[in-house]
Amino acid sequence: MHELKILGVGILSWITFLPVLGMIIVLMLPKEKEKTVKWTALGITLLQFVLCIVLWMNFDNTLAGINKIEGFQFIEKFTWIDVPGFAWTNRVVIEYFMAVDGLSMPMVLLTGFIGVIATISSFSINKSIKGYMALLLLLNTGMMGTFVSLDFFLFFVFWEIMLLPMYFLIGVWGGPRRIYAAIKFFLYTLFGSAFILIVMLALYFSSKDPTTGAHTFNVISLMDPANLLPGSLLAGSLTTARLLAYAALFIGFAIKVPIFPFHTWLPDAHVEAPTAISVILAGVLLKMGTYGMLRMSYGLFPEAMVYFGYALAVFGMINIIYGSLCAMAQKDFKKLIAYSSIAHMGYVVLGMSSLTTQGISGAIFQMFNHGTITAMLFLIVGVIYDRAHTRNVDEFGGLANKMPKYFGLVIIGFFASMGLPGLSGFISEALAFLGAFSVEPIRVITIISTLGIVLTAAYMLWTLQRMFFGTLPEKWSGLTDLTAREYFMLVPLAVVVIFLGVYPSPILNMMATSVNQLVDFVSKSTSLTIMGW
Amino acid sequence: MLISISLLILFLPLLSFLILIFFGKKLPRQGDWLGTAILIICLGLAFYVLLNTGASDKFNAIYNWIDLKDAPGFGPVKINLGILIDNLSAIMLVVVCLISAAAHLFSTKYMEGDAKYNRYYAYLGIFTFSMLGIVLTDNLLMMYIFWELVGLTSYLLIGFWYENPGPQYASKKAFIVNRIGDVGFFTGIMIVYVFTKSFTFSEIFAAIEAGQLTGGWLTAAGILIFCGAIGKSAQFPLHVWLPDAMEGPTPVSALIHAATMVAAGVYLVTRTFPMMSASALTFIAYIGLITAFISATIAITQNDIKKVLAYSTVSQLGFMIMALGVGAYTAGFFHLVTHAAFKACLFLGAGSVIYGMHHEQDIRNMGGLKKKMRITYLTFLMATMALSGVPLTSGFLSKDSILAGTMAFAGLTGGFNYIIPILAFLSAGMTAFYMFRLVFLTFHGEPKNKEKFDHVKESPLPMTIPLIVLSVLSFFVFFSYNPIDANIGWFAKYVPAVQTVVPEAQRFDFQKGTTEHIVNAESPASETHGENPAAVEENHSAFTEAVHHAHYPAMGLSLFVAGMGILLAFAFYKWKKFSADAVAEKIKPLYTFSLNKWYFDEFYEGVIVKGLLMLTQAFRWFDNKVVDGVVNGAAYVTERSSSGTGKFDNSFVDGLVNLIGSVVMFFGLIFRKIQTGRIQTYLAYVLFGIILFYFIFRTM
């Protein structure tokens, strides 16, 4: 039960709400002073990242807290809303409950890191930079909050906070079809969060907090079946209500991941969003879906998860194969990367569905790696787009000689996303496959999914060949190599990708005990094997 | 001690890569001397390691890489990386370092003046590092990691001149085809890991011995791991990438596509030989046989010097794989080592010819180089004789023991397997034929291209030294004193056959009825058979006995076949008895079939690549139209219904309101007329009101 307070306020609250402070400062700055706006935003995000590192330093790898409150660290638990009951309404208690465990620690680190990278890459935005930076910082808070909050209500609040700035960032600073993309993104996610809201309320009304006696949103107590009122909607195990609730939660989070049928918003959002926003969208936002599933669906409806395990694996496989095939057919470089991130998220879903330690730790590690690798890929797209203002792959050629340093980083980015050993992508994919393969019924699905590696190699190399080899069309003769700022964006990512590829233990050790605890908790919740029915 | 040396051997090339990639341009001569020096040091160290490792010593070092603590339902999850030095890896160390050093030395002249010179040496460095990684590793996962790294480096080296389209396409093809093989390999690893809960070879074999992995899954694991070898060593279905890989610089072809990388596949099968079940071995044997035969027929008609050598490599690899398939474990590995030496010499010889003829690769307009390039000619001839299996050469020893192995295997198992020795001998004959055809067309006869021929002169020293060293190594003396019988050589004793751990049911019948323990061949007693003491293992002697019997007939037959091949080559190209073109005319369809590489490329391009692209277009259409369609459809429906309710609202509800309005208006107009403005009318109305009230109140 580590406690870390700065100026009396817990570190998690600092990390979550520092960007809001930054936003206020940025809003107060005069409009013309663009330089100061940019640098203050960067300063804030850097400070947040430093805090994340401090958090990591004090993080104790041996503690595992999925459903046991004593396993969590840096806990901040205060009653936020406490309306005493009158007449026919009973008492409403909502807690401000924040904590971190093996599941959320990697995500906090990733958000901090990607936040800094995105802010640096936002320096190239020229249209009303002040509004942009303010929204970016608000978005940062939304993301960080989702990963650290353990009260379902607070989780949902941050989940919604993330939506609004994203809509404006795509809608105002986006490409030609930005309005369509922004609206589609917004409505799609909102549609999903409607489902989450329903389940949240269902849980709330069928729960009884041991201490306060009133209903509760506290995720930890909701996980313990004893706290669910006997006659209530979601009590018991494997009742149709609980399965339906799990399915609703699944849809809500699947839209965010995105999983196959709900994914069409992603390519549009990416193609239209400015580079920095694509980086954040692919880097962090997609992880909120899978993190939500791990924390909420697995925690609250463990037996439903086992029951639907096979279906989840099938979704994962479809994602991988479907994403890769679609990516191969794209002409727009950014859309290709968008589809490739669908494929990579497919590995996460496959790993998660296996319910084995290797599988789930592979999934979480893939979430982290995908964050860094896809961020790198989108920055690569951004670099080209800033210079050539076109993303059509066929218009390029022979860039390797023209921009050798850029080519070096592209090689690292591309081969990392192909899952080449020695780079971080491989380990998470390998672990996910090993975990999924060890589960008898999912064996065939895993074998089919391994095709994904070949398909990824195919379309990545094809793109590499079309853009970087061959002769340079004369219209691109003016292209310059990387600027210092772009170096600052790409090199740290490359270093992380290579370091984690060679020595992944820092991240893996962080999550190991929590993952074991999760697997133990979920598999004990029901006697069914994964092939439930 | 040996461990630290081998780690040094492993990481020195990586060091050269890092130095050259970052500071290459600034170093004098762009750091090629650095690369070559490092490799020569590695070679020395490798020899030291070889000399100090006994046949049965096993030096092992384990480092923990990933530790996921204790997984529920699985046990402790520890993924370790380890170094293993035993007889196999020691020899391979020497082979890899030798060939890599030769390639480094050779390239100093061959690649001189290239724009990306330092990057070339950097890539060579990292290739050697990955290859050594494969050789030294003690577990499957680490082997897979270096396996893919080797794939990456071959991609980079094949596509070194990525300006022109040829290398671009070849490098991509190579990587993807390798990747297909790797996927099979990884699936095999997964099966093994899931059942034996470990990656390390020793633990795997112990677990299989203990029966944790048996039946269909064991065979599947064996075949899938062999898929890795198919991809990497260019075996039958996936051999298409190796001939295209000739687009890369020739020293690269020599290093990678003749000796080391392609041998990795064979090395993998050798490493995992004990776990291969009978059906897996037969599968391997037949794949090897098919590859050998097909590529031999194709090599006959090729006109590009490097393409001929490429197909001959594929064919020889087929031989090695077949040898392992039939159980001739030592012969297979022996052929790998000898082949590495003389094939590298052939490729470097071709390189010096190309260098001399200023990048002319078509043998039809070469000829008569015998006089101008004496050393190249002599070394080339020596290596060709070794390859064709002419006596007194190392090639003869290794090929002969393989052929003997196939005959023994056919003898023991009989039936359909007799086709193996038949096709094997046929391929051996074809090999002799196309190699001597190559020699005559390039070195003998009149120069067909006058002005190119005049500029030809012997290649400079750094190119000829490796040639000489490698060709000398092709002599038999380095491997066994008796030129006829390889078994008494140091090699056979150093690399004894390995005992299979496969459960009883899945062994060849001639291997059945044996005790269940790993034979750890101590230093074998030097009987004439040079085998382990009979008491230890009956099955062992069953196969060796058969091989021993097959030894002399096989040698006679192989001599006869090789002789015929050479004779035919002489007849066609030296004495011009029959004109090659006339024969080609007569068997026109066969000739074109072989010339176009059995149409494999066209088949793959047409069916698989085209099919895949069509599939992707279908998926793209599906994604845009159907899934997006559903979303936009939903949007359309809501939009339509909203405009519907909008219209309804306007027409109906609004209508009501307007209706009321118009009614009031209507009455308003009527009443307006009442206000005539004349006072009297108002008075009249008042009176009228009074009358009404009168009547109303009267009734009250």
Added chain:
Amino acid sequence: MNYYEIIFYVFAVLTVVSAGVVVFSRNIIYSAFALLFTFTGVAGIYVLLNADFIAITQLLIYVGGIMILLIFGVMLTTNVTNVEITTQTLKALPATIVVAIVSALLVSTMVSTKWAVKDPISVESTTINQIGELLLTKYLLPFEIASIVLLIAMMGAAFLARKN
């Protein structure tokens, strides 16, 4: 038939007939003069009702004052040369019907209601001192207001009629 009844009927007929002439005559001057006779008839009725002071004031004010005013009004507003000195009634059909109904109703109620009739009070010589007494005691306020009203009326008439 005693004298009282004869005088009553004479005055009644005189009043009603002259009123009819006033209302129905075409020529406005005829109707003006007919009004004269109506007022005198009413005065007579007052006498019959023992209201002697009222009769005298009636004669004095109505016949003397208002009649003259009306004649002036007639003379000033009717353009002598205008031949249609006569005034037609406007299409009065609906109006006449309404008025007829009203008056019929009035008469019927007068006739049909049983008035709380007490026997006629003793004939006194004159009611003038009772009226004077009442005026200055019970009706003092209306008396004063009446004087103000008259004053205002005078000023108003003078103001309205001035030529500007």
Added chain:
Amino acid sequence: MPNFQIGLTHFLVISSLLFGLGLFAVVTRRNAIMILMGIELILNAANINFIAFNKYGQLGVDGQVISIFVIILAAAEAVIALAIVLNIYNNFKTVNADEIDNLKE
């Protein structure tokens, strides 16, 4: 002739007749002066009632006092009315009530 004795109803009948005629004049005559005359008739009818009730009803002398007030007011009213009529005449050159309909919008 009805032989009953002259009673209250006779006077009431006379006053209602007067009232009807006055009303008729007011309602149907076009000339403003005629309307005034009609009003005068109506006022007199009212007075007759007062006086009649004074004699026959319980009203007592009050009736006569009120009738005096009625007469006073009638006079004032007549004066003002005539002044207005003269003014209308000056402005509109006519006294016909139905032409003066500025009130009609």
